[in-house]
Amino acid sequence: MNVVVTGANRGLGLEFCKQLRADGHAVVGSSRGRSQALDGTGVHVEKLDIADTESIARFAAAVAERFERVDLLINNAGINSKTAPKGQKNVRLGDLEPQGMLRMIQVNAVGPVLVSQALLPVLGVGSRVVSISSWLGSIAGKTSGGNYGYCASKATLNMLMRTFAHDVASKDITSVVINPGWVQTKMGGPRAPLTPTESVTGMLSVVAALTPEQNGSFLQWDGTESAW
Numbered sequence: 037m038n039v040v041v042t043g044a045n046r047g048l049g050l051e052f053c054k055q056l057r058a059d060g061h062a063v064v065g066s067s068r069g070r071s072q073a074l075d076g077t078g079v080h081v082e083k084l085d086i087a088d089t090e091s092i093a094r095f096a097a098a099v100a101e102r103f104e105r106v107d108l109l110i111n112n113a114g115i116n117s118k119t120a121p122k123g124q125k126n127v128r129l130g131d132l133e134p135q136g137m138l139r140m141i142q143v144n145a146v147g148p149v150l151v152s153q154a155l156l157p158v159l160g161v162g163s164r165v166v167s168i169s170s171w172l173g174s175i176a177g178k179t180s181g182g183n184y185g186y187c188a189s190k191a192t193l194n195m196l197m198r199t200f201a202h203d204v205a206s207k208d209i210t211s212v213v214i215n216p217g218w219v220q221t222k223m224g225g226p227r228a229p230l231t232p233t234e235s236v237t238g239m240l241s242v243v244a245a246l247t248p249e250q251n252g253s254f255l256q257w258d259g260t261e262s263a264w
């Protein structure tokens with residue numbers, strides 16, 4: 037398979053790249069800056085800042101130059117309040133301001149759908165688009181206050197990618213959003229119960245078993261359905 041992974045230089049993205057390369061797939065991974073993490077992995081690295089439309093266009097052109105067809109796009113890049121630039125106020129009521137919340141939505145929701153749109157020319161019959169969401173993007177599962185920006189951004193991602201899924205169904209593309217679980221990465225922190233290996237192994241099994249009937253669904257890393 038030809039695979040594209042955004043946010044490939046650490047965390048879940050890096051683990052996706054390693055497992056996909058170990059299975060013999062050709063992988064283009066994106067990174068914002070120079071990253072040594074992917075050295076020696078055989079992953080072809082292209083620059084991408086998902087919040088910059090010109091960067092997305094350049095990235096899509098570079099991917100199209102390398103791959104005639106993309107079999108699997110993994111929209112993985114994202115931020116939370118811990119990994120976002122300092123000083124952003126999108127977490128607590130009384131402290132909220134537009135910039136932080138809008139940045140969160142731009143990176144976590146608008147960016148992935150724009151990347152998917154930009155790569156449409158190389159997505160074809162049987163291609164799959166997997167966008168990494170979160171249980172925190174589930175409106176039904178929102179049972180506490182706080183974390184406004186991140187939760188809203190993942191709920192927005194869910195809606196944008198469900199809409200995308202309907203639009204690309206006629207091309208026989210299958211697009212889903214997946215909650216990776218709480219995972220030990222820079223974002224998830226060391227107390228998370230899952231390792232990147234466990235989460236990504238689970239998600240890649242889900243991806244391998246995806247059927248067109250699942251287009252537009254919200255799944256979890258272990259293959260079960262998530263509440264919207």
Ligand SMILES: NC(=O)c1ccc[n+]([C@@H]2O[C@H](COP(=O)([O-])OP(=O)(O)OC[C@H]3O[C@@H](n4cnc5c(N)ncnc54)[C@H](OP(=O)(O)O)[C@@H]3O)[C@@H](O)[C@H]2O)c1
Pocket residue numbers: 042043044045046047048049067068069084085086087111112113114115116119143168169170171215216217218219220221222223224225228
């Ligand atoms: N870890 C968890 O427990 C957990 C739970 C639920 C959902 N998720 C989701 O899983 C995905 C991966 O998270 P992770 O845990 O692996 O986080 P991570 O370790 O913080 O990695 C995030 C990746 O996204 C990239 N990124 C951030 N902003 C970007 C931008 N503007 N343009 C391009 N790339 C950008 C980062 O690149 P830089 O190095 O350039 O910043 C990095 O490669 C995210 O979408 C996250 O929301 C994670």
